[in-house]
Amino acid sequence: MGSESALILFTLSPEAEGRRKSPGLGRPERAADVFAVFLDHLENVCSGLQGVDLLIATPVSSELAKNRRRNILPQRGSNFGDSLRLAIDDAFSLGYRRVVVIGNDSPEISRSYLENAFDALTSSGPRAVLGPAKDGGYALLGLTTPCAEAFESMPWGSSQVAHITQARLVGNGFVVETLSSLEDIDDRRGLTRFLTRSRLGWLAALVRRITNLLHPESTTERSTETKRLEIFLAGWLTLRAPPSTT
Secondary structure, three states: OOOOOEEEEEEOOHHHHHHHHHHHHOOOOHHHHHHHHHHHHHHHHHOOOOOOOEEEEEOOOOHHHOOOOOOOEOOOOHHHHHHHHHHHHEEEEEEEOOOEEEEOOOOOOOOOHHHHHHOOOOOOOOOOEHHHHHHHHOEEEOOOOOOOHOOOOOOOOOOOHHHHHHHHHOOOEEEEEEEEEEEEOOOHHHHHHHHHHHHHHHHHHHHHHHHOOOOOOOHHHHHHHHHHHHHHHHHHHHHHHOOOOO
């Protein structure tokens, strides 16, 4: 542990995420490709934070965990709420004093958004920060001490999650700061809204990635990067195309 602050990226592997959300995003393999791009993007955003350790919370049996040797925080628990709570508890047990957790489905999260979240946790006393999602859940949660009540019997997936979480935190003596709301990508409509609203930002990111392709470090890296760019652009164009009349 090199810092007092930990950022948890709570995620399944892109393949598992694709299977879980394929009903709303199309074929499992296409959904997996989308989440692979999101995961790469979020890891790049997270890894640039100064004074913050990045932990990847994922099942130990996942391909994501098998392909990494560092910074893995094994997911445990019998359901989503338990796994999320235990990941945060585990980070605190490692000695961290400020813990922020995000998922893999809110690609609008920026470095400045994360910096604001950690800034909200610097004052004394029980502090919390909440980054609400536009669907009523949350894209980010930060705490200075564990709070089990914020996860128990939560109606996950409903439009009341952020509201209930904030009320429970306040009821347990936390001072809660709320950040701006973000898109949570669960289906095609959410993905379309994100792509439409963020097209300039995404295009700027894509330009940087294409520039990197002109000076590849290896053929393997170029091949992987090219494939992911083609996947993303193909998906974007498909979503913007008019519906078929056949």
